[in-house]
Amino acid sequence: MTATHLLTSSALPQLAADEKSAQVTDWGARIGWVVGILLFIALVYWLMREGWKWRGTLQGDLPELPDAPSEPGATKLELTGRYHGSTTAGQWLDRIVAHGLGTRSRVELTLTEAGLDVVRPGARDFFIPKEALREARLDKGIAGKVLAEGGLLIVTWAHGDKLIDSGFRSDHAAEQADWVETLNNMIDNTEIDGTGAGIQSTTETEGAR
CATH class of the missing domain: 1.20.5 (Single alpha-helices involved in coiled-coils or other helix-helix interfaces)
Incomplete structure (x- = not known):
């Protein structure tokens, strides 16, 4: 070797x-x-x-969410879909999380003579009285969620001293236009009291800033 x-x-x-x-x-x-x-x-x-x-x-000063009345009256519309969150009205990124409003979930919406009943399996339900409803429209985004133009049903409502936008997406998007029309017909602007008008004016001013 x-x-x-x-x-x-x-x-x-x-x-x-x-x-x-x-x-x-x-x-x-x-x-x-x-x-x-x-x-x-x-x-x-x-x-x-x-x-x-x-x-x-x-957001701890936001009042507790109301429950649906025991006798809500006749049902006008129903839908199933998704709840995409709530924000300060006119500020689609200012998410509201108090009282579970920030939790996205499945949703069952029922519009009655008394108002809008929001049932959320696995999350907290809430009710929007007829007197608190301010506006309904179709939009494309809320709380960081963006869809196609007109893909979201946005319901504006008053709670405490705040105006809130809540976003919903129906499993059958074509029916959302009927919801906008029915909700807006249901909202009687002449019944909005001075407090409600003041809230809306303040929110619009803040949005303009």
Whole structure:
């Protein structure tokens, strides 16, 4: 056996050890990257959760949501679809999260003589009295959710000292135009009291700013 063969044979174990060491080092780096990414995702989620809670605290002056009356009167319209959230009227990114209004969910809407009954499986139901209704329209976005033009049914209503836009999407989008017409016909603007008119005026002024 030549000296070259002996040198090569003696170097092989060292090369194998170096290769194994390099592989272990690579796995350690990969694990470190994965852990770092997971920690970053957890931090972002925590910040979003804290921001949500803080927004809810700031909106703590919003009154409790009314329940549907025991005798709501005759049913005018019904639909099933999705509830996409609520915002300050005219400010489609100013999400309202108090009292569960920020939770997206399935929805069953029933328009009666008494008002609009919003039933949300898995989330909190609420009722909008006829006297609180202000406007209905078709729009494309609310609370960060954007659809095609006219894809959302937006209902504007007064609650406490605030005007609220709530966004709904019917499973059958073609029927949303009928909802807009029926709701707006139902809303008697002459019955809006001074407080309601004041709220609307203030909201429009803030939106103009």
